[in-house]
Amino acid sequence: LNMYKEDVETTTPELSEDLDDVNESRITSMDKEAKLEIFNKLKKGDNLKIKYNDSIRDNADYKDFVVTRNKRVVGKRRVEKITLQMKDRPGGVKFFLYSQDGSVSLAIGNMGAVINDMKIA
Secondary structure (H helix, E strand, C coil): CHHHHHHHHHHHHHHHHHHHHHHHHHHCCCCHHHHHHHHHHCCCCCEEEEEEEECCCECCCCEEEEEEEEEEEECCCCEEEEEEEECCCCCCCCEEEEEECCEEEEEECCEEEEEEEEEEC
């Protein structure tokens, strides 16, 4: 048992350093103010490019979206919501941009995602 314990202790720091590098790269996100500025400019019919990570995969390239519904306020907490659709999959899952207290977030259906970068096309 002691041999096993020593082996685990010696390899654990290397493993945790590798995991820290992976987590850092997944967490990188666009500036909060820049996201809010773009969110406030969007209206129905606008084209948008978003680079994002979700829990299933990391997306290295920008994806093209079109705003299908203008900004509206939903829920008791008065959250602003914009509905998006992928250009190449018009019948696919809907994407949503939410803005609450100056923070903009992305949801794929009901699953959250991290916005790495976003720009109006």
